[in-house]
Amino acid sequence: MEQGLKVERISKVFPGTKALDNVDLHVSYGKVTVLVGENGAGKSVLMKVLSGVYQPDGGQMWLDGESYHPTGPTEATERGIVLINQELSLLPNLSVEENIFLGRQPMRGLAIDRKTMRREASSLLKQVGLEVDPSTIAGKLSVAVQQQVEIAKALSQKPRLLIFDEATASLGEDETERLYGIVSKLKSDNVGIVWITHRLIEIPRVGDNLVVFRDGQLVHSWDHINVPESEIIMAMVGRSLESIFKVPHEPADRTLLEVQGFSQTPYFEAVNFSLRAGEILGIAGLVGSGRTRLARALAGVSIAGAGTVSLNGKTIRIRTPKDAVDAGIVLVPEDRKDQGVAQIMTVQDNLMMPSLYSMGPLLRFGLMKNVAKDLAEKLKVKGHLHQVTATLSGGNKQKIVIAKWLPLNPKVLIFDEPTRGIDVGARASVYETIRGLAESGVGIIVISSELPEVLGLSNRILVMNKGRQTGILDRSKATEQAVMTLAVR
């Protein structure tokens, strides 16, 4: 009888796509299997099949030699398999302990045994290394802390197999280290672990063996982790990374945007840089370094406390998004689902939204349709103009967010994590668009947590750490090492 979880020829089909294609996988107790792959490769789908959220369309699963076919997450949990989601699923209006024991509160007769709940919650939180009062309301906690509460919740279910799906996505360095420690301890308790990530640096820290997904298939597996990075990337992407990034063109000499002494306490302070026409300035830094706050302040979404911003030599006052947009500074936000597109509106409506007031006193429907059609074609948006935007893929939504600004002829385009959650194909398309815009003289600022992306795109890289600007690197001097050094200084 084989111990652990074994799946054979698992398939899962969604309308229009085969999300999982004959996947075989074996997870042993006491070991960490690292699963890497680009977004959309199928990792999360497989995990949802394993944890009972989805039903497979084909294939078999065995747990310790016995047939395993959970009809829902509850059954999976009963059999000892727990998934820690990428997306936070805590109920923000309930307390930490209520969240941990949701639906499974310790009872004393007819009433909830609050003393036991408090005691057990405290012990779990201590295990995870959190010093939070269990009665704190979950919604008040930071994303990183919420993620750790999720881990505590998973631990409370006494799992035999724990699946971490991009668990470090919102964690800072210290919290990540602590998480590695928890994983170590779980291993020694003979818990089997699946660790999903797209950050290759995590592999040597936690992994025992490595599996690569691409396009719904398990393309390669190793029973060790000493695999050269280039080989892993090759398996993930199907081609070498260099070909996605072309060398950016030389920007013009004239200064387009000048930012001095830009501050917004307590999020960032004393940011100084200038942006030339046609230049791509990358902004790198760890999670929480203030980059998004900086972008939002430049775009008028929030108000900076101090500093000056001048465009083409003229100082401008930015207090609302309208001020920024009117001046020619536009933002492609980090959260495209809620801030980039209006999900319930059609593709055309979203594309034309910023242009509503630039057509004169009366709207011109023929013109709007033609402009929208033009934009969709230019950026290769796969969708019909009258389609509801919510039904488009992440990559296409992002293209809409970028395209909608073009009719306004913006001077500066700020991208915040432009390719998060987008598959490789659409990613290349977004890079092409960014390059094209730079070549036409637009100033570009790209915030990204993906070092290869920042290094590949930018003429210069501004690095931030905890709200301070730690340096600006020229492309010729920018290496992963150099950037990381500045990011943690």
Place this chain on the structure above:
Amino acid sequence: MTIETAPKPTTSVGGAQRSWRDLLPSAAGPLIALILLITASSFMSDSFLTLTNIFNIGQQVAVLAILALGGTAVILIGGIDLSVGSVVGLSGAICGYVYVVLHQPIWIAALAALVVGLAAGTINGALITVWKLPPFIATLAMLSVARGLSLVVLDGKPLSGFPDGFRNLAIYYFGGIVPSAVVVVVVVFAIGIAYLKWRPSGRALYAIGGNEEVARLSGLPVNRLKISVYALAGVMAGIGGLLLTARLDSAQPTAGTGLELDVIAAVVIGGASLTGGVGTLSGTVFGVLIIGVLRNGLNLLNVSSFWQQVIIGVVIAVAILIENFRLRSKKAKQLGSKKAKPGRKSTTQGMEG
């Protein structure tokens, strides 16, 4: 499989063809319901389908219709206005006070009524945009304040003595048949429909209702538009107050009580979504007429007004059920899966990781 096209359910889904259903305006549903209702009523009572009765209905729902125009705009941006009924009462009260007690010319009294409506609406708008009060709370407070002020101004008693010219607002018949109230409604709605369709601000309201933050980030003047919408609702309430006062030939302190709920009912039956971004003025017209025809028909059948209220409540619920069903199947068709339901993780969400 090439790298270029990773497997994602993008647009092969949804089809290149729009079904005939998509081409119909969203107001088609309420229109069909209205036609059915009229047909049924004309069978059940001989006196229904007469010109007099039709215009009777028009006159009865005129005030509701005018308020519902403002209500549509408010609901379009995802807001709500519970104060319109009270503002109707307050405007009428002010009109009465200025004319009868302060002895000012009637046109100044009417103007004062409109200014009061505008002020009430603008205060609502400011509370909601600048001080960030939830619309429900802000307009609930105004409901109370406006009603209280009407009682104060009229000292709790009705006020009469309006000139004939003023009464004509409500009881004049053009060519002997078409009530002036109906003419007012037609004019106001014609302007409204044109505005929503042709003006950038009109389209911008849909954007705000669709996603206010996205609209704001797109550089649209969101705060200005929101305040204007609530101000508009206030002015409409002012006009409604004048019409009602003219019809009754007296300013009543309790005039308009409960109207705001009828407004919401009419707008929602007409196809608007309470979460915003969906709805049309023509739909609202049909919604108003459905309520009017229902009441009128039930009256002709001698159904008690108590039961009428029950029936109207049921109609509202059914209207929403039908609308939900329509939206659900539309989204399911576009996603290509018969199982897609709102609230369940859709396929695109799952893939985005």
